[in-house]
Amino acid sequence: MLSDTVKKQIRHGYDKLTQALPNFAKRKAQNYLVAEIAKVLAGEYEKSRRILVAEAGTGIGKSLAYILAALPVAQxxxxxxxxxxxxxxxxxxxxNKDLPFFLRxxxxxxTFTLAKGRQRYCCEQKLLATQDTSQQDTQAQLFEERPKAGDQELLKRLHKAYLDGKWQGDRDSWPTPIPNRIWQHIASDKFSCKRxxxxxRQCPFHRARDDINKADVIVVNHALLLADLELGGGIILPDPDNCFYVLDEAHHLPKISRDFASASTNIKAAQEWLxxxxxxxxxxSKKINKHTTITPCLNLLESGVELDASLKKIEHFFRDNAQxxxxxxxxxxxxxELPDALINIINDLQMESKKGVAALSKLSSIIDEEIKDDNIKVRDAExxxxxxxxxxxxxxxxxxxxNMLIRDRSEKQAPIAAWADNENGELNLHGSPIEVGGLLEYMLWSQAAGVIVCSATLTSLNSFEYFKRQSGLRSDDGTQYLRLKSPFDYPSVDLIIADMQHEPTHADFDNExxxxVATFIEDKEANLVLFASYWQMNLVADKLAKKYGQALLVQGVLSRSQLIHDHKQRCEKGLTSILFGTGSLSEGLDLPGHYLTNLIITKLPFAVPNSPVEEAHSEWITSQGGNPFMQLAIPETSKKLIQSCGRLIRKEQDTGRIIILDKRVKTKRYGKGLLDALPPFKLQFEQNRT
Known part of the structure; x- marks a missing residue:
C-alpha cells in the first residue's frame, strides 16, 4: 500500500516541478497516470504481479509522470x-534534460547514470597491449578485420588520452567514430576483462558497473536490458527482483526481443575460424605447461574437426538441393521443420558445439587459475x-x-522460423522465434519487482489485445491496463480522405x-509526404522534380539530419518545403509548429510479409485456423497509421491537415476500424468538401 509519506512526497514533488515549468498546464490524464503508476508499484492492485501497461497519448507528459511516481515508491x-x-x-x-531537471x-x-553494454567500453589492459609491440602480431591474427595503415596512430591517441585522464574509455564519448576494426582490439569482453x-579492476566497464550499483536511477536501452535478463539478471544491472522497471517506447519491445533471441551462422566464415x-x-600448450590442459585441448581439436565436417555436409546438402x-x-x-537429412547434420552440430563450449570453458578456467597462482605472467595470459x-x-x-533448429515441436507453441540464404555465393543458416511472449514472461514479467510499460501507441484498433499477444501478457494475470487520450485539440485538425479512382494495387494508381500529391501540396507551407516504399517515392519525386525544384527534399538523396536541417531552413524563410519520406519518417520525427502543417499519407502502411520471420508467423497462424491478415496485418497497420498521423500534432498549439490517398479506408470493411482507432480528427471526404 502507498504510505501517506510517499503520497505527500509525490504531491509536493508535483507542485514544485510544475511551478518550475514555464507555461505548464495541469492535466487530469497526467495526474491519473501518476496515481496509477504509484498504486501498481506499491502493490495496491496485485502484490505478486505489479505490472501496468499504459498508453499515454502525445502531450500527456509520460516521463514526468513515471519519474514523479516511480522514484519515491522505489526508494x-x-x-x-x-x-x-x-x-x-x-x-x-x-x-541530459529530464533527470537533471528533477534533481534541481x-x-x-x-543519483542516476546511463548503463551501456560491456562492449561500449575499452579494456584498459587491451589498450595498453596495443602499445606493446610483442603482442601486436598475436592480436592481429585474432580478428576478421585487421587494422589498416594509420590505425596505430589513433590507438596511440586513445592510449595517451586515457592515461592523461582526458578520456574515460567510453566509445561513445570519443569525439570521432572509432572504426570497428580498431575497436575490436580494445573492447571489453566477459572472457578476458574480469573483475x-x-x-x-580499474577497467572502464568495471568502474561504470560500480556507478550502476550506486545509482538510484539507471537508464538503459531495451537490448541491454534483455541481454542482462538473458544472463539471469544482476550481471550488468541489479537483480530483477530488486528493480522497478519503466519500459518507455514499449511498442518496440516485442520486435527487439525477437531480434535479440535469433541466431545465425555464416558457413564459410565458421570454417575459416575453425x-x-x-x-x-x-x-x-606453449604458455601453460600443465597436464590439465591436454584433455580439453584434445576435445577442442576433435570438436573443431567434427564441426568442420558437419559444416561441409550442410554445404553439400544445399548444393544437392539447389531447387x-x-x-x-x-x-x-x-x-x-527441417528435412530429416538436415536434422541429422544439425544434431551433430549441436553435440560438437556443446563439446567445444565445454572444452573452451575448461581452458579459460585453467588460465584463470594459473594467473591467480602466479604461474603465468598477465601479459602472456591476456x-x-x-x-x-x-x-x-x-x-x-x-x-x-x-539448439533452436532441432528443438522439439509442440502443437500449442509457435514454431521457430528456420531458413537459409545464399548471398554472393556464401551460405548462411538462420533461426528465430516468431513469438516471444513466453520468453518475456520467463525473463521479465515473472522476475521483476514491478514493471511500468508505456508508449503513445500500445493499442491497435482501440484494443490492447495485439500487444498482449506479442508480449505474453494477459487480461487475467494481474496486469493492469490504462489508456489515456492526448490533451491535444484533434477535432480542429482536418482528416481528408481523398477521392481516389484507383486502389494502390491498380496499375494506374501511380499516375493518379x-x-x-501535386494537388494537395500547399505553397509557402511545410509539407510531409509519407510513402510505403522507396521505389514509389522516387517515382513520384522524379515526376515532380521539375515542378518543385529545390523545395522537394527526398529521403535517401540527403541524410536524415541534412533533410530536416534543409526543411527547417526553408520553413524559417517562409518558403515552400516538401519532405518526401518512407516509413522510417513516420515515427520519431518531431516537426512542431510551422515545421509541419500539411501531412499527406499516400498509402495505408501495410507491411509486406517478405521477411522469413513474418512469413513463418503468417504460416503458423494459418495452420491454426486463424487469419494472418486480420490478426497481424490489420493491427500492425492500425498502429503505424496512428504513428504516421502523429507527426502533425506535436504540441498543443499545433494545427494543420492530414490527407490520406488510399481509398481502402472507405471501401474496405477494415477501413472503418482503422479510422475509428485514430485520434478524433475532423473527418472529411474530398467529394463532400465545400
Missing part, C-alpha cells in the same frame, strides 16, 4: 528504478584469454542456433498518385 521499497528506452534520442533526453527542482534526492583479475583452433592449442532456393536465393522451411573468449562466443552462437 520507499529499497528498489532501483531502471528506465529502458528504444531510442538514443529518449535516452539522451532523460540523462524537486526535493527528490537521488576477479586484479589488473582489470582453422585457427590448432594455433590456439599450440599457443596454450530449394527461390528467386531471392532464400530457402525457408515450412513451420520450422592474449590467451582473448583468444579463448572469442572462440567460446563463436561456439556458443553455433550451439544456440543448432503523382497528380493527387
Amino acid at each position: 520507499a521499497n529499497n528498489k532501483k528504478l531502471v528506465i529502458s528506452t528504444a531510442t538514443i534520442t529518449l535516452q539522451e533526453q532523460l540523462i 527542482h524537486s526535493d527528490y534526492q537521488f 576477479a583479475l586484479a589488473n582489470h 582453422k585457427k583452433l590448432k594455433p590456439l592449442n599450440q599457443h596454450i 530449394l532456393f527461390g528467386e531471392k536465393n532464400q530457402c525457408r522451411f515450412e513451420l520450422g 592474449p590467451l584469454l582473448i583468444e579463448t573468449g572469442l572462440f567460446l562466443q563463436r561456439f556458443e552462437n553455433i550451439n544456440c542456433l543448432s 498518385l503523382v497528380d493527387k
